[in-house]
Amino acid sequence: MTKSIKFGIIGCGLMGREFASAAARWLHLTDVGGKPEIVAVCDINPELNAWFSNNVPSVVQVTQDYRELLANKQVEAVYCAVPHNLHQKIYIDILAAGKHLLGEKPFGIDATANTKILKAINSKPELMVRCSSEIPYYPGAQKLVNFINSENIGEIIEVEAALLHSSDLNPDKPINWKRTEKINGEYGCMGDLGMHVLHVPLRLGWKPATVSASLVNRFRTRPDGRGGTADCKTWDNATITGHVPDAEGGFPLVLKTWRIAPGHANTWSIRVLGTKKSAFFSTQNPRQWQFMEYKGGAQTWQIEDLGFQSLFPTISAGIFEFGFSDAIQQMWAAFINEIVGGNARGFHCVTPIEAAEQHAILTAALIAGKTGTVSNVTYSK
Numbered sequence: 001m002t003k004s005i006k007f008g009i010i011g012c013g014l015m016g017r018e019f020a021s022a023a024a025r026w027l028h029l030t031d032v033g034g035k036p037e038i039v040a041v042c043d044i045n046p047e048l049n050a051w052f053s054n055n056v057p058s059v060v061q062v063t064q065d066y067r068e069l070l071a072n073k074q075v076e077a078v079y080c081a082v083p084h085n086l087h088q089k090i091y092i093d094i095l096a097a098g099k100h101l102l103g104e105k106p107f108g109i110d111a112t113a114n115t116k117i118l119k120a121i122n123s124k125p126e127l128m129v130r131c132s133s134e135i136p137y138y139p140g141a142q143k144l145v146n147f148i149n150s151e152n153i154g155e156i157i158e159v160e161a162a163l164l165h166s167s168d169l170n171p172d173k174p175i176n177w178k179r180t181e182k183i184n185g186e187y188g189c190m191g192d193l194g195m196h197v198l199h200v201p202l203r204l205g206w207k208p209a210t211v212s213a214s215l216v217n218r219f220r221t222r223p224d225g226r227g228g229t230a231d232c233k234t235w236d237n238a239t240i241t242g243h244v245p246d247a248e249g250g251f252p253l254v255l256k257t258w259r260i261a262p263g264h265a266n267t268w269s270i271r272v273l274g275t276k277k278s279a280f281f282s283t284q285n286p287r288q289w290q291f292m293e294y295k296g297g298a299q300t301w302q303i304e305d306l307g308f309q310s311l312f313p314t315i316s317a318g319i320f321e322f323g324f325s326d327a328i329q330q331m332w333a334a335f336i337n338e339i340v341g342g343n344a345r346g347f348h349c350v351t352p353i354e355a356a357e358q359h360a361i362l363t364a365a366l367i368a369g370k371t372g373t374v375s376n377v378t379y380s381k
Contacts, residue, residue: 003034003340008061008069008099010090011081012043012052015104015132019079020056022329030313032333034340036077042069066090070097077128077339080104083183084191088113092120100128102335105195106362107131107355109185114359115380121352128339130349133199135163135268137330139309139322140281140289141200142347144270147279147291148204154276156246159206160254161197161270164261168236174225178259181233188215188235190362193257195350198361200270201253202354203347208242208253208361210376215369218260236260240365242377255361287321311345312337356380 007023009016023036040061041052049062061072069075070093077100080090087108094101108114121129135141147153168179177183178192185191201207216237224230240255261267269282280301281289292301307318310326312333334344360379368375 002032004037005034005100005336005339006039006074006076007036008040008042008072008075008078009038009052009081010042010066010069010078010094011104012041012045012048013081015081016041016043016048016079017051018325018328019332020052021325022332024056025325025329028314028316028329029333030315032312032337032340033342034336036332036336040069040072040075042066067093070094070099075099077101081132083177084109084185085183088116091117095120095124095127095129098124098127100339102130102132102332102349104132105350105355106185106187106191106358107195107352108359109191110187111359111363114356118352118356118380128335129352130335130338131195131352131355132331133195133350134324134327134331135196135283136199136203137311137327137334137347138268138281138283138286139306140283140286141268141270142311143289143304143306143309144272144279144281145200145204145347147277148272151277153272153274153278155248155274156244156251157273157275158252158254159201159244159270159272160256161201162256162258163193163196163266163268164256164258164264165266166259166261166264168219168259169262171219172223175222175230175232179222179232179234184234186234187362187366188217188238189257189259190235190238190240190365192259194255194362195355195358196268197255197257198358199350199354201255202357206244206253207357207379208244208377209250210374211240211242211361211365211368212374213241213365213369214239215366216260235369238365238369240361240368242361286323311347 026035042063078094079102081104215235218236221229237258242253244253271280279291290301308316308320364375364377
């Protein structure tokens with residue numbers, strides 16, 4: 001039996017509509033155990049609400065007040081995709097209303113907000129709470145994770161994870177909330193992209209003890225959309241270098257969160273170099289992953305064409321291509337599978353603890369980057 005989970009969406013913008021698209025294609029999946037039914041939506045923009053009214057027949061409640069949505073007893077779970085400054089208040093209210101929650105990263109505008117959200121989560125252990133991060137659901141990323149978990153790669157030499165895009169390369173692009181410190185937070189690009197680059201390293205247990213950081217604010221003003229200019233105080237690009245301790249002395253973990261990366265539309269990548277085996281995946285080549293085994297002699301990277309090999313099985317044949325909307329749907333399948341009692345086929349969405357670990361790393365990186373020092377990372381007990 002497939003259990004229907006009735007959802008509300010708070011924040012009907014880009015990612016809210018991606019969820020609606022994934023839900024509309026749920027018959028694409030063959031073995032999840034549950035399915036989403038979007039019954040309520042909320043956004044302060046009436047045009048976004050109207051998009052749902054016009055395109056999602058299951059929606060029976062449309063409101064500009066999220067508290068009305070939370071009072072709806074039909075709603076069992078909520079997807080919340082709102083600016084970072086609203087996370088603390090709205091996430092806590094969602095939990096108080098007794099709804100399961102998939103929230104957007106960074107799960108609080110800063111570490112203080114995240115701590116308060118985590119406290120609210122701990123008071124509601126019966127609820128399923130996860131953080132959104134879809135890109136590691138690409139087949140190549142999954143292949144790399146399984147390779148690292150099942151193979152003896154030797155001593156780790158270095159790990160690099162990156163999310164690079166060029167959405168802010170144009171200096172004439174009008175300012176938006178992601179370039180506004182009061183709304184986006186002092187993390188800047190790190191808060192926007194950090195969970196994406198940390199999802200796999202944290203899942204594999206690679207937690208840096210110290211970090212240094214190079215923070216770049218390349219465009220300090222932008223058009224304000226009203227004929228004038230506005231100050232941009234948030235960081236455009238961040239390159240964080242952490243030291244991950246291990247029994248052999250540790251290794252560097254390099255994290256890149258760049259909103260100004262010429263030539264990159266939206267590239268996620270991870271590279272793991274070991275003394276015996278290495279692996280690499282990038283969404284620039286989404287059908288393929290690379291690996292190398294070293295036994296002395298030639299060092300030869302091998303490339304495997306994966307086709308459509310998703311975590312949750314689908315009706316698509318393996319010869320077809322996997323894309324971003326498929327990764328979104330796989331993430332949602334993992335979340336809903338956990339709600340109905342499954343184990344997300346071994347790769348659940350980002351947990352609240354992992355989101356808190358992200359905050360610990362980004363907070364230390366912010367200090368390190370602003371002061372030009374190496375900062376200790378303080379993780380919550």
